Amino acid sequence: MSSRPIATTRSAAGMPTPRLAVWWLIASEIVIFGGVLGSYIMHRLAHGIWADYAANTNPWIGAFNTFVLLSSSLSAVLAHQAAERGDGKRAANLLYLTTLGGVVFLCVKAFEWTTEISHGMTISANTFWSFYYTAAGIHAAHVIAGGIIMLFVAQTAKRNEELHRVEIIGIYWHFVDLVWIFLFPLLYIAK
């Protein structure tokens, strides 16, 4: 049964249902990250010594990852543009490229974390590192989830079906990017 309720075709609020829903999803995500980052900032302000711990992070790797993730958002926008034109094939390819950006981001992260852990900066070393791994870990889980969903969307977009989904996953991907824009200065740059 792949039937759709008539309910899904209505838009009394003047916005297509999937886009409306993804905005609400993002609203709920903002509060989740808000909880982690709010707690982190309060602790950080109370403990001057955390600046010393933060000095051990590598801002160059962080900057590279920021660049990778931001570039992947560009291809997500181009994919949306292609989908608007009805060019599903091109949209799919651009989504694959976006996913690749996510994969590169995660690989760099894995390399970075391995180095840090092998130098004794583990999640239980102190509360700064606990926040570092938890906040970035929750973010990484979102990158993984977004990447997997994007592969499914690309799969259908390739057949020129459900092209509206390209925009939806794009909005989500931009949000994941935006979270990183907060994480990068808070965890790497602030000394």
Add this chain to the structure above:
Amino acid sequence: MAESIRVDHAAHHDDHHGAHHGGHEMSFTEKYVFPLDHKMIAMQYMFTGMFMALIGGFFAYAFRWQIAFPGTEAPLWGQVSPAEYNSLVTNHGSIMIFWVAMPVLIAAFGNYLIPLMIGADDMVFPKINRLSYQIFLISAIVILSSFFVEGGAFGGAWTAYPPLSTKAEYSLTPLGSTLWITAVALEFVAFLLGGINFITTAMNSRAPGMKMWDIPMVVWMIVIASILFMLSVGPLLAGGIMMIFDQNLGTAFFNPDKGGDPILWQHLFWFFGHPEVYVVLLPAVGIVAEIITVFGRKKLFGYKTVLYTAIGTGVLSFTVWAHHQFIAGIDPRMANVFTVTTLLISVPIAEMMFVYIATLYGGSITLSTPMLWALSFIFEFLIGGITGIFLGASGNDIFMHDTYFVLAHFHYTFYPIAIIGTYAGFTYWFPKMFGRMMNEKLGKLHFWLTIIPFNTIFLPLFVLGAAGHHRRIFDYRNFPELSHPWMWDLQALATYSLIVMLLAQIIFFYNVITSWISGPKAPKNPWNANTFEWTATSPPPHGNWPEGLPTCYRGPYEYSHPDRKGSDFWPQNEPG
């Protein structure tokens, strides 16, 4: 170009429309185990919630027996050990709030009522709806399984304050603690998914002609509650992850010896915990609005007032959380601020109660079973609300903290919400849900045998609390100078009343089962109500209105309208 995508979308739907309502026969599993129909998912939530309520009620019986008759064996349970006592109390609270109030009031009524009341054939995301229930079911299994692991179920109270919840050497439940927080986090995920579905459906899929002020109050309330839940639960979800790490990975978010802060958890918990009260309150208030207008045959007095007060309550509910922490070591100046906001929040709620009383004033009231429940909600919740003012004042709260007064207060709020509100809604919509009428005599008997013991359980506890009885004492025989014979008598009265109340629920289940099987067939609109769900057949088929979805022409509460000749109600779907 977005327009063309939408057209494409609509064309897609037309292709499949035939299959949707056509003669496709669904197998048993498709229909009952993995349904996409919002009504069947609502029933799954409803019955899972009721099953959990029986478990939570039984837990209450076991530990109430221990409180009133320490050292004796509770029939059907046996001697309650101190560790068991703690885990029973903890899981009674957790189950009643997260696995009874939430699934029944938000998820079951939300799922059942939103599409029917706004004139849609289903939720906008049926598959997410199904997924939401499945995650919820897993969370229920996880919380129940925590009773069977080594060390037993978590016993650090439903608020799970660290270090009791994070250090196994204190809680003695290394696995139970983790299972508890995992179950709670899963439950939150389920309701976040469900909430997005509810909000989006109500915003986008209303029947043609249904404007903002034509939406039935209960739909508004469930949507506002879902938004409140969504905006408050995030920090606790994050806190839950942090707690799991503290328990298992050796982090120290909430551990002061290693630079953490146990008060942080309290803030994260209550930032959610207090709005949560309003998350479950608002749907119950909405259900009561539907019932008192139908059985009072009057227009809701001040539709917009109720709506604005609900939104005002929602906004204020984010500013009151630290009134749970007056003795946790927060700055006394801060406590004053939270006292003011806490007292302020009683203003919109009082406004709502006044609106309801004004609605009843001059109405032609029928004292049917749903109406009795709705009226008792107003009465009993009022007691809960007024005793809240005692506790909101920080000076008084320092004395009252952790006494039975607090316990009686929040049971006077949660019981009307979760139990009275549910029975009101369930008896009111039973004809629609099952196509049969319930037995009124048994319904009223059940009502009185529930409501009288409820008051004789908790009124004595107010007295005990004001006299200083502490709610976390396992066995008051160890404190003879603090427990006078009259105190023991009141505790016994509360426990006996609880047993009577629990036994009275047999009447309810007997009534449900016999009415379901052999009750008189329910017509489409047995109560002469205005809202859309009463224009569908009882019970409505998959798709709700196979003959075509309704159109809205007026507000939901046009009872006894002077322009309407010949009948005292004016359904929303009737033109003219």
